[in-house]
Amino acid sequence: MKLRSTLAQGISLSLLMGLSGQLLAAPAPNSSEFRQNWGTGAIQVLPAWNQGAAGLGAIVAVLDTGVNAGHYELQGRIAPGGKDFFSGDNNPADEDPEGHGTSMAGMVAANFNNSGILGVAYQAKVLPIRVYDKISDGHFASSQQRTAAINYAAQSNASVMVMAYHTEPSGAEINALKNAAAQGKLLIAAAGNNNNSIPNNPSKVMAQLGGAGIIVGGITESRKSFGNRAGQFKDVYMVASAVDNTAPSNSSGSFTTWVGNSMAAPQVAGAAAVLLSHAPNLTNTQLAELLLNNATDLGAPGVDTTYGHGLLNVNAALQAQGSLEGPSDDDSGSSSGLGAAAVALAVGGGVAYWLIKNKDAKKQIENTLVLDSYNRPYIMNLNNAITVRDTGPRLFDVMDMFDRQSRTMEVPLSENISASMYTSTNNPSDYFYLKDSDPFMETEEQILAENVSLRLNGNFENGLFFNVQSNQAPGSDFDEVNGMSLSENFVMGGALSNAYMGFGASADSMSMGYSYNDHYSMSVGTNRINDHETHGLQSNTATIQGTYRPNELSSLSLRMSEITEKGSLLGGASDSVFSVSRSKTTALGLTGSHKVFDKLSVFANYTHGFTNVDEQRGSFLQDFTGLQSHAYSFGLLGNDLINYKDKAGIAISSPLRVSNGGVTLIVPHSIDYSAGTVSRTSTHMDMSDAPSEIDFEAFYTMNLNRGTNVGTYLTYRDIPSDDPKLGGGTALFATLGMKF
Template identity: 35%
Template sequence: MNPAKRSFLITLCLMLSIGLLHAPQVYAETVAVIDSGVNPDHADLAGKIVPGVDLVDGDNNPFDETPEQHGTTVSRIIASVHGQNRIMPIRVLDAGGFSPEAIVIGGVNIATSSDPRVINLSLGSPTNTYSQALTVAMQNSARAGKLLIVAAGNGGQANPAFPGSLASLFGGLAIAVGALNRSGSISDYSNRAGNSQNFYVVAPGYSNFSSYIGTSFAAPYVSGTAAAILDQNPRLSAQQVAEIIFNSADDLGAPGTDKIYGRGKLNTAAALQPQGDIGLAGDSNDSGSSGALVAGLVVGAGVAAAIIIRNKSLKKAVVVDSYNRPYQIDLGGLITVRSDGLTMERMMQNLRRTTETAQLLLSDSLQMAVWYDRNPTLRLYALPELEDEENIENWSMSLHQRGRNGAYYALNLNLDPRQFFGLAEETSGIPLFDRRNLTAPYAGFAASANMALAGYKTASGIDVKLGVVSMDDKSDFGVKSKSVLLEGSIQPHEKLRLGLQFSGLNEQGSLFGGASVGAFSVDTSETIAAGFTAKLKLNRKISIHSIYSQGITLVNDRKKGLLQQFTGIRSSSYAMGISGTGLIRKNDRVSLTLSSPLHVNRGEVSLSVPTGIDFATGNALRQTERIDLASTKRETDIELGYHLPLGRQSGLAAYLIYRTDPNGLGEQMARGRYGTMVNFSSRF
């Protein structure tokens, strides 16, 4: 799959499965409401009012005396946005809703010197008169790290009224708020964004708590959202909170920022969802999205089962967005297992694909061949004249010199290197759907690679070959490796061939074919492996074949990854089978193969999963568990194949595949999986 498409799909899965983590109760954010006070005798405000001040009566009982309960309605809206929000009432408006400028300035100064990070100002100058003193007070508040949310005013003007007009002067530390009507468009009475368009949003100018309308009641929706964002991460700056609100707003009016709706309509739900890159929770010296990326959750089959089954902390892992806000997610449920075993997906891909070959004889012994796949599911163009180009999916090329005896060499581009090793040649005439387990299991884990091959074959049957392989598969977040394979085989008897195979594999960023980036990636893994092969011809019709390989792997941990402190890993794979020709019909071929893809026999790793954030320090809280990588069941695959020639150019093939404990996940994937395929082929 294309990495960009896969990244999009995984991000979509993340968005669907994450759950918001609230900061501990001590971090519940408080909004300073500079208004007419509050009437606390409402059930929805119970336990949500912190001590405030009354600058009108000069006491500590800021009770709302306005007929419309202006400050109370503002407070109830803020509390309704997010259950953790608290209100600090600062009464500056009298029973008539008016106040001398000096009292408003005093209210701003008190809010500046108090704990609340968000200040709601649902008030304005009746005559839209500029005040230098109030401007200075609000500037001091912004410099102190407060986010000022100011009503834009109800004059139906092209620009916000003072002090909402100051939003453009504070560089993202203040937001002017206009009002929407119930039909979702800007209210006639609401002042527009105008010259404050970059720092202006709109929100409902109404509520379920009052019949009154106005920008006064739009502003608290924004204040409540800002407080909820700070509740997610109290270490955010006021400017970051404003960025989140602006970036998550729904665009209204002319595309982009405009002079009517500014940045658009407040979207509280979107503001509380992750923004930017999603990563693992890190430490205080890391920036947002500080841990390893969670997009590349591809794990090699050899270790996947132990990680998925044996660790419950994956179900409550914490990831963060680019603002370091925590979200809970089941990482185990998003892991993709990359397997070299038999799969129905691989069967269907091969069934849909047609491989065509072009060969060029350069000399008596030197030949060049090009292969390319046609996949009829790929339809890029509808024009008949482009038919030859529309569904070419992969291409490969080989330049090779080969004779019956003596030296031979090959230079291969984008070919599977395993087809030149192990029992690939000896089983080439056997009806096997997937023969990779019979070749070189430690050559690498991508489907294709570039390889330089040199070998020497003697007349007595001795064959020695050396291959240098470079893999760089960018699909599924990358498999990048280099390997060297040395193989020798002898034929001590005309019916018996024995072989030895040695390989050294260096994977860059991955382990056994996992993603080279992401939460489960490593720095490097280096494997040394050895194996033996054997083929015995029992009689004229029946042969048996087998291969066994074992490897030792040393892993270098990746900083910030989930997998740490590997021990040495011992792994193995095997395959054995029996094949025959002419058993049922003349020239038919049948095979039965029992194989097991790479399995870890010994090895341990620590899985360190972030499960929370200590907001006092900014560091991740981790749950670490030691995992025995050899504690899972071994997958065993059985394949039965049959091929019946129907003429010189046609044939019928049938395959039956059964997997026990696929990828070692038998408990989660039922006891086994099977697949069948029948294929008719003909050449014209």
């Protein structure tokens, strides 16, 4: 399922809250604390903070010169368990006069306290691990000590490891970095400041970590590259601000302004912590994907050898990715496989009407928990995502019906058998009209594909008859009045004939029957619908119909149909959180007609359906009970009334609606990753309170001459609702066809 951009605007983060249970206040964009470093604004982190994502619960291991834990910007931000591998003790205090490690820690997690600076993840914690002495003399720990430090961080509670030192790693050190990635850590390393075409070591090892490593280069405020560029390591390379970064220094209460990629790398580490505070279930490779793939492109289009993926963009990485789905029903926090964004329900089944108009249902789905393709939680108002599969008239429907009537070619094959064919290739401009008017059409190919409809029918003197159709209106071989099909002449014909023959626009069907005499006939038929669209309909229908004609003017037909739908209910969308596994409806219908005079007939139709549902695991709709529905119509239809081959019709109908039954609506609202539980509300609701609808349609078409045809269609839909999703109102269409 694809999430449309219009729907994506209606979601927000589902977040872990502060200790008080309330969303904490976020920094102001005009505050001196926020504006102290231009890079903080450049990486688009403020929208994440405004939604409450600031690193809460995440730990970042900083492998550098240690940390001055007494600096007020880091009070409360230091995780227990820090270690000094340079001196070999448990006190990783920063002994670098300039406080390089302290500054890195501040770039990750400096407090939001209306003073100084802001860390990218100001609610995260830092695990200080000391691996070298002073930045000025480059006195690093030995390779053996660094290896031990990396292994220690790999076994810690930190999810992210960031390093900015530059040494040639030993084989053991490389293996330790690989082991850390295997332990689920995201590793981030600064590219270096030598203005080389490729990064320094050990950052180059990030490319060997199976997608769990990121190399961070730098840019100036004017977006020019700073320091070592991406080169052949571009696939794991991104940039952040490397110039004029102010950060806490080794003197408590003081700050230092840095130039170098050492302060760019911890910004990316902080961004990873922000993502983890929203979704602690993210793996190291998923974190890397989100950060790299959502970077703001700089330089040459795409991933390039200077900027790699581009500039860190926290807000973009925090947005929902891919399809949105409901959580599974096993409380695992994984997705159900059912799309939540494309909630497309069939208006013909009344399910959409019930969901849109039922106040309790609307209230429950206002704050619905959904998961993106990374199983990250978001809150979505599904009322804004419901799209009704409308059976109302559209200009395209009128044009298509008119085109079929005027361009269908009939060929007699024998005295008793005839064939007809309709073919057309839609104009490319049709796609641009339809893609906005019909949300169920996903691709241009669906509109521009050649449209071919075939029909083969036969009538024999012994009373046998048959009809084979491809890509024709469902049930069109069971809805004739005075030799004219209701579904092929009325714009809203699907609501006038047997509504339970299928809910798609076209079907492949076959029917056959036998006329015993002038009074009695029997016919059986089947059809299949598979519209191949996203959230499309798949169904199989079997029908048996008996007809009694007491005289030449009247007929009465009793019909029983059974329609089995795969993934949908009464024409609702498949593969959505309102789907079912399978539904089977048995419908009884009664149709009568009477000729007012030779070319004009009055007709009436009533059908009542009884539906059994196999619920879909993970669907929001469960435990259906006593589901019944009905539809009815009556009107006039005739031809050759005023002019030769003219057609006219008037009809009043009530489309298929649920008339009885209930369902339990189960809606997820929040998730607790630590406990592995999803909080849901469950309410059994009456589905029969959907508003009724009365439709009116009138049309007249005539031939002006052998090459010109004109027509007028008037439709009116009386829907007791002010919801624009349900349509309604009056439509007037005029057609003009000319053959050349």
